[in-house]
Amino acid sequence: MSEKYYVVNKDVLPSVFEKVVYVKKLLYTGKCKTINEAVKQAGISRSAFYKYKDDISVYVEKNDRFILSLNLILSDRKGLLSGLLTLLSNYGASILTINQNIPFDDIAPVSVSLTTHDLTCSTEELINIISEVDGILKVDVIGKN
Numbered sequence: 001m002s003e004k005y006y007v008v009n010k011d012v013l014p015s016v017f018e019k020v021v022y023v024k025k026l027l028y029t030g031k032c033k034t035i036n037e038a039v040k041q042a043g044i045s046r047s048a049f050y051k052y053k054d055d056i057s058v059y060v061e062k063n064d065r066f067i068l069s070l071n072l073i074l075s076d077r078k079g080l081l082s083g084l085l086t087l088l089s090n091y092g093a094s095i096l097t098i099n100q101n102i103p104f105d106d107i108a109p110v111s112v113s114l115t116t117h118d119l120t121c122s123t124e125e126l127i128n129i130i131s132e133v134d135g136i137l138k139v140d141v142i143g144k145n
Helices: 015-029 035-042 046-052 080-090 123-131
Strands: 067-075 094-100 107-115 136-144
Touching: 015 035, 015 046, 035 046, 067 080, 067 123, 080 094, 080 107, 080 123, 107 136, 123 136
Parallel strands: none
Antiparallel strands: 067 107, 067 136, 094 107
16 A cells, blocks of 8 residues: 655644654754753653654645755955855845855856745845845856756
8 A cells, every 4th residue: 555645734733743843853953962852852752753753744845945056256355255145144045055166367156055935035136136246246047946
């Protein structure tokens, strides 16, 4: 028999399921080093955690994981990349990856991937804002998904 899955509002489920997800998050993020520590913090037993740990996870819609990847050419100027990252954060972007190559001829190629589900503006507006920063010479969108 094949497995069946259901999408269910968490409010109708027993609280143990949400606590199991919380334990998994505590362990994944390193906030707790052991299962004993995590289940104690969540207020469930080890046996409850082990009973459900493989059968429950958080459902994330594709639209909630929108990723924008950019290639940028920056002037080789102290603090410019730091300022860019602050700007992105101020507009609600969450940085996933950064790759900066060694500057050559006073320019620094940089690629940045970020999630945009918490943006306070449209991606187009964000790209325009980035493009107008003094020292950012070029912005290319290399991927949206």
